[in-house]
Amino acid sequence: MIYEKVSLPFGGKENANLTLYCPDVYKTSVVRKLPTILVIPGGGYANCSVREGEPIALHFLSRGFAAAVLRYSVKEDARFPQPLCEAALAMAYLRENAEEYHIDPNRIFTCGFSAGGHLALSLGVFWHQPWLSEAVGKDNELLRPNGQILSYPVVTSDPTFRHKGTILRAMAERDDEETLQLVSLEKQVSEHTPPTFLWTTVMDTIVPYKNSLVLAMALEEHQIPNEFHLYGWAGHGLALGSRITQKDSNQNKPIERNQNNPHIATWLSLCSEWLEVTFGVEKAPIPEDDQ
Secondary structure, three states, X not given: OEEEEEEOOEOOEOOOEEEEEEOOOOOOXXXXXXXXXXXXXXXXXXXXXXXXXXXXXXXXXXXXXXXXXXXOOOHHHOOOOHHHHHHHHHHHXXXXXXXXXXEEEEEXXXXXXXXXXXXXXHHHHHOOOHHHHHHHOOOHXXXXXXXXXXEOOOOOOOOOOOOHHHHHHHHOOOOOHHHHHHOXXXXXXXXXXXXXXEEEEOOOOOOOOHHHHHHHHHHHHOOOOEEEEEEOOOOOOOOOOOHHHOOHHXXXXXXXXXXXXXXXXXXXXXXHHHHHHHHOOOOOOOOHHHO
């Protein structure tokens, strides 16, 4: 196992880092280059959730992926586009070092939760923008997610169903219309947005499911390949949907409010199947000199 933590300084701040979990790939192995998941935890841009970080990475590791967890700027440092630039640098780092970490540079996917979903989606809709490339000093193609997995994501700045804390921290007391539109990501979807796996729950009262609904409609409008799962019950912050990522305060609650929820946990299998069908993640290439 290659286990490393890499610092990602940006804009005079050294808040961000990337923790890598990459299996050693031996010369005798058929698998030489691994699909990779860049995990982006939630936390309302106030913190980075532990439950939505390493446990997610280890799950995908067990399914044959390499993984990395991004810790990004929060609280007063979460002003847009600081976290986005850090996510862009994380994606570029994985691509630029793909050989060292046995990563397939053409199969790197983001997996974001809640506010981390907002950050993952921000990279998905802005990766091609010249202003982002200029800000981080990297070619746009290095910043491109090949696909994105969005779990109960914050999407919109629409005051009727936004997650107020996430949007206000991204806005950082600005009230200009241009920035408000930029952080309302359903309005930024274009033909450049990568294929998307999206899931949430009807009973999520923290990040209302309409966030995902308006995103799904925008993806369809721009003909972006996508799969959208709207679960009928359960609340927010489910992570793996198992005891591993369950909060103590949820243990004795009814199943619809409990984060140990086997029905919700099916998103992991559905997501893996989607990745296999859409990107052929189990068909790892063999170098020509070994064929």
